[in-house]
Amino acid sequence: MLRSGACQFLVLLLLVFGGDTRKAKPNIVIVVADDMGYTDAGFHGGDQIPTPHIDKLAHEGIILDNYYTAMICTPSRAALLTGRHPMQLGLQHGVVGATTPFGLGLNETLLPQYLKKYGYVTHMIGKWHLGSFKLVYTPTKRGFDTHLGFWNGKTDYFTHMNRGRGNASKIIGLDFWENFKVAREYNGSYGTELFGNRAVDLIMRHDQSKPFFLYLPHQAVHAGIAPQPLKAPQEYLDRFKFIQHDGRRRYAAMLSVLDDSIGNLTAALKKSGMYENTILIFTTDNGGPADGVSHNYASNWPLRGCKRTNWEGGVRAVSFIHSLLLKNPGTISHHLMHISDWLPTIMTAIGEKLPSNIDYYGVDQWPSIQFNAPSARNEIMHNYDDGAGAIRYGDYKLVICCTINKNGWYPEEHFYIGDNQKPYIQCGERNSSLPSCTSADKYCLFDIASDPCEYNNIAFLKPDLAEKLYNKLMTFADAAQPPRDKPSDPDSYPDLHNGHWTDWLDKHPIF
Numbered sequence: 001m002l003r004s005g006a007c008q009f010l011v012l013l014l015l016v017f018g019g020d021t022r023k024a025k026p027n028i029v030i031v032v033a034d035d036m037g038y039t040d041a042g043f044h045g046g047d048q049i050p051t052p053h054i055d056k057l058a059h060e061g062i063i064l065d066n067y068y069t070a071m072i073c074t075p076s077r078a079a080l081l082t083g084r085h086p087m088q089l090g091l092q093h094g095v096v097g098a099t100t101p102f103g104l105g106l107n108e109t110l111l112p113q114y115l116k117k118y119g120y121v122t123h124m125i126g127k128w129h130l131g132s133f134k135l136v137y138t139p140t141k142r143g144f145d146t147h148l149g150f151w152n153g154k155t156d157y158f159t160h161m162n163r164g165r166g167n168a169s170k171i172i173g174l175d176f177w178e179n180f181k182v183a184r185e186y187n188g189s190y191g192t193e194l195f196g197n198r199a200v201d202l203i204m205r206h207d208q209s210k211p212f213f214l215y216l217p218h219q220a221v222h223a224g225i226a227p228q229p230l231k232a233p234q235e236y237l238d239r240f241k242f243i244q245h246d247g248r249r250r251y252a253a254m255l256s257v258l259d260d261s262i263g264n265l266t267a268a269l270k271k272s273g274m275y276e277n278t279i280l281i282f283t284t285d286n287g288g289p290a291d292g293v294s295h296n297y298a299s300n301w302p303l304r305g306c307k308r309t310n311w312e313g314g315v316r317a318v319s320f321i322h323s324l325l326l327k328n329p330g331t332i333s334h335h336l337m338h339i340s341d342w343l344p345t346i347m348t349a350i351g352e353k354l355p356s357n358i359d360y361y362g363v364d365q366w367p368s369i370q371f372n373a374p375s376a377r378n379e380i381m382h383n384y385d386d387g388a389g390a391i392r393y394g395d396y397k398l399v400i401c402c403t404i405n406k407n408g409w410y411p412e413e414h415f416y417i418g419d420n421q422k423p424y425i426q427c428g429e430r431n432s433s434l435p436s437c438t439s440a441d442k443y444c445l446f447d448i449a450s451d452p453c454e455y456n457n458i459a460f461l462k463p464d465l466a467e468k469l470y471n472k473l474m475t476f477a478d479a480a481q482p483p484r485d486k487p488s489d490p491d492s493y494p495d496l497h498n499g500h501w502t503d504w505l506d507k508h509p510i511f
C-alpha cells in the first residue's frame, strides 16, 4: 500500500515537473516552398526579393546551413513523409505526371500516419505529387484527416487547371480537391493566398485539446501551366516593376505572396495561442529552377547547377526550424542534414519512437538541433539514376556527371544579389589548371567545405578516396528499388472524366 502510494507520488511528480512525454505534444507545422532558389531567401543574402516574414522566423529559429533535399519534387516529398531514401522507394527517377500511373508504394508508412497514433489531428493543404491514379494513393487515404489542394505537380495559379506533359501537353483539366470532392468553387482564387488563408482558418478553428499537424506544401513558387506559367496578383507584380526580366519579375511577385502568407500563418499561430507549443519547419523541395529550367527564374548563385541536377544548386536547400521550444534559438547549424531526417527528428521531438523493423534512411537530428551535438550523419547519398549521380561523404562529394545540360552557375550575371551584399556562400579559389567535370569523366571529386561552388575537380589528387566513394555509391545503387515510373496512359485524360483529372484506374473513378 505504502509502496504504491509512493509510486503514485512519483508519478504525480513526473506529471508536474515532468518528462517531455507527459507534456502536451507540440504542434507540428511543415511549410514546403516549391522550387525556391537558395539565394532567393533574404536570410541567404538575396536582397532583390524581400522575404521579411520568412527571414524573421529563420533568424529567430535555427538556420540549417548544410541541409540537402532531392533534386526534384516527388522524391523529396516522398523522403520527407516517409524518412526513407527515394532510391529505397523507387522514386529516384522522375516526378509523377498527371497521366502516369505510379506513386509512393502503399507499403510505406507516412508521417501523418505515425502522428495520428499519438493523437494528432492531421491536415494537408497544397500539392501532393505522390500518386493519384487510384484513391488509395491520395492524401486522405494516407494519414491526412483533410486535404485542400491538388494531386499532381502543378496547376494554374488561378484556374487550378493542369496539363499533361509531352504528347499530352494539350490535354488540360481541373486538378483541385477538397478531400475527395472536385473543388470547382475556387476558380479565380490565387493558390498561395487560398492555401495560406485555409491554414489560418484551420489554426483558428483547431480544438487545442489535441495536438495539431499541418503539412503545407505550397504551390509557390513552382511554375503553373502554359501559356503563362508564372502568375501573381497584379498588386504583387507591381511591387517588382524595377526588375527588367519578365520571368524573374513574375517569380519575385510569386515569392512575395508566399512570404506574406507566412506572415499571416505566424500571426494566426500567435493569435490562437498555439505559437508557444509549435515546431515550425520550413524547407524547399529542391534547388531553384534557374535560367528557364521548369519555366522558372530562381537563383542559387553562386552555387553550381539548379533544380534537376546533383550539383549543390540542385540539392542544397533553404531550410530552418522555428520554435519557442528550441534551446539554441537564433543560431545557424552547420551540421549535415538530409530531408529524410525530419521524420525521425520529429518523432524524437514529440517524445516518441519509430518502429524498429523499417529501414529508414533518415536519422534523428534532434540532438544536433537541440544541443548542437554532432550530426547523426556523415554521408548523404544524393542520387543515382540513368548513369548520373552524386554522394557526399564528410567534406567531400563525388559527382558522376550529369543529368541535364545545366552545369554552370546561374544566373550568369549575379544581379540577383545586391551590389553591396556579400553572398552568403563564400566560394573558394578557382584553380583553372584542374580538369573540369564532364560526362566523359568516370567521376569527379569536390571538397564542398572549401569549394562549395564546385569549381575544382580534385578526383585525380585523391584517387583512393574517389574510388571509395564511387564504390559506396554503387553499393547503394545496387540495393535500390527499381524506378516505379510508368509510361503515360491516355485513359487518364480529363475529357473522359467530366473535365478533371481523377483516380482513373479505380473501378469507379470520381466523375
Ligand SMILES: *[C@@H]1O[C@H](CO)[C@@H](O)[C@H](O)[C@H]1NC(C)=O
Binding pocket: 088, 105, 107, 108, 109, 358, 359, 481
Ligand atoms: C515496400 O515494398 C518494396 C518492394 O516492392 C520494397 O522495396 C520496400 O522496401 C518496401 N517498403 C517497406 C517499408 O518495407
Ligand SMILES: *[C@@H]1O[C@H](CO)[C@@H](O)[C@H](O)[C@H]1NC(C)=O
Binding pocket: 166, 167, 487, 488
Ligand atoms: C507520343 O506519340 C507518338 C505518336 O503517337 C508515339 O509514338 C509515342 O510513343 C508517344 N510518346 C509517349 C511518351 O507517349
Ligand SMILES: *[C@@H]1O[C@H](CO)[C@@H](O)[C@H](O)[C@H]1NC(C)=O
Binding pocket: 159, 174, 184, 187, 188
Ligand atoms: C474558371 O473561370 C474561367 C474564367 O471565368 C473560365 O473560363 C473557366 O472555364 C473556369 N474553369 C473552370 C474549371 O470552371
Ligand SMILES: *[C@@H]1O[C@H](CO)[C@@H](O)[C@H](O)[C@H]1NC(C)=O
Binding pocket: 192, 193, 194, 196, 197, 257, 258, 260, 261, 264
Ligand atoms: C493575409 O491575410 C489577409 C487577411 O485575412 C488576407 O486578405 C490576405 O489574402 C492574406 N495574404 C496572403 C498572401 O495570403
Ligand SMILES: *[C@@H]1O[C@H](CO)[C@@H](O)[C@H](O)[C@H]1NC(C)=O
Binding pocket: 431, 432, 433, 434
Ligand atoms: C592548382 O592545381 C595544380 C594542379 O594540381 C596545383 O599544382 C596548384 O598548386 C594549384 N594551385 C593553387 C593556387 O591551388
